[in-house]
Amino acid sequence: MTQPPGNHAVLLDVSVDALSDVLDLIHLRGGELTMARPGEGSEVRHRAGGRVLHIVQRGPVDLRVTGGEGTVLEQGDLVLLATGAEHRLRPEGDGAWMSGTFLVEEQEAVPLLAVLPPALVIRGSEAGREWLPLCAQTLAAEIAVPTAGSKVMVSRVLDLLFILALRTWSASAGPREAGWLTAALDQQLGPAMRAIHRHPERPWSVEELAGLASLSRAAFCARFVRLVGEPPARHLSRLRLARAADRLATTSDAVGAIGRTVGYASEAAFSRAFSRAYGSAPRAWRIARAGGSSAAP
Known part of the structure; x- marks a missing residue:
């Protein structure tokens, strides 16, 4: 495509975007959006298993994750509960908030999102959070006056908030638990993770992957185990089988x-490999899955 004089096309460097591939793998998609105004002294409980976020429109609102400490959320704050932790919210005064749900492929999402804290709080008052009030205003407008395309609009904005929350978590200081997501967000391992996730069928060697990460073989292996929690070969095998399980469940191939x-x-x-990981042969697993039950690796 010819560009007009003075204009320059800027292309995204997808070679380092392992996060997009990982989120594609779990089939992340925003779901429903609701408004909560329970009134002072009341509370809203969320059972374990639901992956949700809340954006406070009027605060303060007290958040408590079951088995954890409480957190006070103020107007404009966002909290992402991506691991499915059981929790409750209780307003002080006439507090109100929006709640959005997320749908994922649970089998792949559980190990991926397990590295996140039970409640990832993002303060709207902090610098660099200009995206948060913009997204919140868009969601509030769509829920107040739904119109053509509102469902898709809400889903896309929820997806965006999920990704921005992950970026914020990645940029914050502090140690990280080992896991796929930690490695996908790592500047050095990101290109190697993308290569593995984009082409798991290739017979990747440690030397090839180390080259993509611009690290020596020894440094790459050490960093991979520290951030992913398992050696490259084991991770590749796990990914291959997860992709295979997805195709068994969604195609007739x-x-x-x-x-x-x-x-x-x-x-x-x-x-043989599938049976060791999933507890049954591929054909039997596919039949069980179609009948409403499945075995996790």
């Missing part, structure tokens, strides 16, 4: 063909 697409040379090798 032959088992052998699915195995080949994720890097297994034979159906027998794929079946």
